[in-house]
Amino acid sequence: MVFVPILIGMLLLVTGAHWYVWRRLVRDTMRRGGWPRRLGTSAVVLLPLMAFATMASERAGAPMPVQQALGWPGLMWLALLLYLLLALAVGELVRPVLLRVLERRAARRGAGAVGGVAVAGAAGGSGGAGAAGAVGVAGAVDEAEREAAVAALAQQVAATEAAEEESAGDGVGGGGIGGGGGVGTETKAPLRLGPVTGVADGGDAAGGGAGGSADSRGSAGSVDSAGSAGSGGSGSSAGSATGSGRAAVGGAGGSAGDRADVSRRLFVARTVAIGATAVAAGTVTYGAYGVLGRAPRVKNVTVPLAKLPASADGYRIAVVSDIHLGPVLGRRHTRRIVDTINAQRPDLVAIVGDLVDGSVDHLGTAAEPLGQLEARDGSYFVTGNHEYFTGASGAAEWLDHLRELGLHPLENARAELAGFDLAGVNDVSGEDVGEGPDFARALGDRDTSRASVLMAHQPVVIHDAVDHGVDLQLSGHTHGGQMWPATYVAEAANPTLAGLERYGDTQLYVTRGAGAWGPPVRVGAPSDITVVRLASPAA
Incomplete structure (x- = not known):
């Protein structure tokens, strides 16, 4: 549940x-x-x-x-x-x-566009022609702002033309009523294109006087008027029209501003x-190249063993783990690993689990290059957790296949070599199918005066190794975390993530492995094959 x-x-x-x-x-x-x-x-x-x-x-x-x-x-x-x-x-x-x-x-x-774009209208019959009279552009204005400025200018010009036509009609009627006998003179306000949020009001200066001459000191240039009541009416109408134009331009500017904001966010x-x-x-890509495009790196580590005789000083063990043959990593991957190990000329090869992710039927041919491993004292193998993914029968089939290839599986067993004992235990995942690690069987009746090296897939069994007087444990399983930041999770779940550490009188070496599980990618945890050199104090 x-x-x-x-x-x-x-x-x-x-x-x-x-x-x-x-x-x-x-x-x-x-x-x-x-x-x-x-x-x-x-x-x-x-x-x-x-x-x-x-x-x-x-x-x-x-x-x-x-x-x-x-x-x-x-x-x-x-x-x-x-x-x-x-x-x-x-x-x-x-x-x-x-x-x-x-x-x-x-x-x-x-701000640069506001100061650099100015339009001055000519006093006369056609407001449209006057508004297009002079346009100066100062500074660089991007395309969106330029379009907004042109749209605002067009709306202001249209509003001004309408105001001028209306004020011209009002001026004629006003002249007759005022008794001056003259035709009311229309007053034109200079056009100013304001910023995107509004337009400077030129009509206020033109229409501010209610009867005399329009004082244009607040604007650029001067506007002369006939001083009649009709002129006052004209100024008022022009101011109103210009205000309407300003409102229209402000709306266009706001819309352009919204579009610019959306464009920036996009x-x-x-x-x-x-x-x-x-x-x-x-x-x-870089992480995949480290797995698929090149052979694992070779690391050299010297481990002193107090009980190792001088005759075994310099003994070299090639340690490889977590090859993970499967749908992505196949025969060519195995070939690279075998060639790399053989180039080191080791005395012994120790494969510490997680060789495959599948059955012998599917991956038997991919594992065949392992039969070409070269070492004076042979190649040894212990199971990892992935060997049990297909159950006890699947693990047994692999052990039989590896024996056919010339490897020596250690199923809770040991081999007595010149200078030290080499032991191996099943992975802890084998407990689910009744084939878990048995340290007493592998180490219980040996000569404790001899140095001992234990092959165990997972580092978590280090405390059992300490209890049984093991001098050196060789493990894998962690992949060094494989892909950062998963390295922190792997480090928290294992006593040692990678490398050599001491636990009491027992030393533990953990290799990062030569393959990858899941994605064939490694980031911050490069694959490796480690050559462990045993050193004797007596030497």
């Missing part, structure tokens, strides 16, 4: 992670209804399903071509998803900073999405 809520929690976590990735990479950056958005949405839905199908097909023993077809895209997506989430999380910090920078830059450009969303995708893809 405990398993059910854990499963539900994991499904919710995975679903939430994919929704977040879809939101940031697809919804926020692509036009609704377009084919790129449909393609992105389909990928975010199908790729995790392929990853789950890959794991299920491995456990179910599906044909290898099916596992491979599902495995490559599905498993690589898991690695890409991890680094997309990390990159997008960093993007959440970058997003408001970048948006603020763009807003400030737009504000500075808008630019920021796409910039963060592209940057996060590039970082994630680059990281996964």
Whole structure:
């Protein structure tokens, strides 16, 4: 019953992670209804399903071509998803900073546009021709702001023309009533294109006088009037019309401002999405090359053993673990590992578990190059947790197949070599099928005056090794965390993540392994093959 809520929690976590990735990479950056958005949405839905199908097909023993077809895209997506989430999380910090920078830059450009665009209308019959008389542009104005300025200018010109026609008619009637006998003179206000949020009111200066001459000291230039009552009416009408034009321009400017804000946010969303995708893809590509494109690195470690005789000083053990043959890593991967080990010319080869992720029927040929390992005292093997994924019968089939290839499986057993005892125990996962580790059987009746080396897949059995007087334990299992930041989780779950550490009188060496489980990707935990050189104090 405990398993059910854990499963539900994991499904919710995975679903939430994919929704977040879809939101940031697809919804926020692509036009609704377009084919790129449909393609992105389909990928975010199908790729995790392929990853789950890959794991299920491995456990179910599906044909290898099916596992491979599902495995490559599905498993690589898991690695890409991890680094997309990390990159997008960093993007959440970058997003408001970048948006603020763009807003400030737009504000500075808008201020420059206000000072650099001026339109002066000529006094005369056609307001449209006068308004188009002189246009000066100072500074660089981007395309969106230029279009907004032109639209605002066109609306102001249209409003002014309408005002002039209306004021001309009112001026004629006003002249007759006032008894001056003259035709009312229309007063024109200079046109000024204001910032995006409004327009400077030139009509107020022109229409401020209710009968005399219009004082234009508050504007650029002067406007002469006939001084009649009709002129006052004209000024009032012009001011009203100009106010209407200002309102219209303000509305257009507000709309342009909204469009500019949306454009900036879209630019920021796409910039963060592209940057996060590039970082994630680059990281996964580099990590995949470390597994698929080159042989594991060779590490050399010297381990002094107090009981080791001088005759065994300098004895070299090639330690390899977690090869993980499966739908992605196959025969060529095995060949690289064998060639790398043989080049070191070790005295003994110790394979400490997790050789395969499947059955002998599917992966037997992929493991065949192991029969070409070269070592004076032979090659030894102990089971890991993955050997038991196919049950006890599956593990037994692999042990028989490895014997056919010339390897020596140690099933809770030991071999007495010149200078020390080499023991091996089954993995703790074998307890589920009645084949767990048995330290008493492997170490109970040996000569304790001799040095002992124990092969055990998981580092967690180190305390049992200490209790049984083991001098050196060789383990794997951790992968060194395989992909940062999973390294922190692996470190918390194991007594030693990688490398050599001492527990009482027992030393523990953990190799990061030569392969990868799940995605064939390693980041911050490069694969390795370790050559352990035993040193004798007597030498």
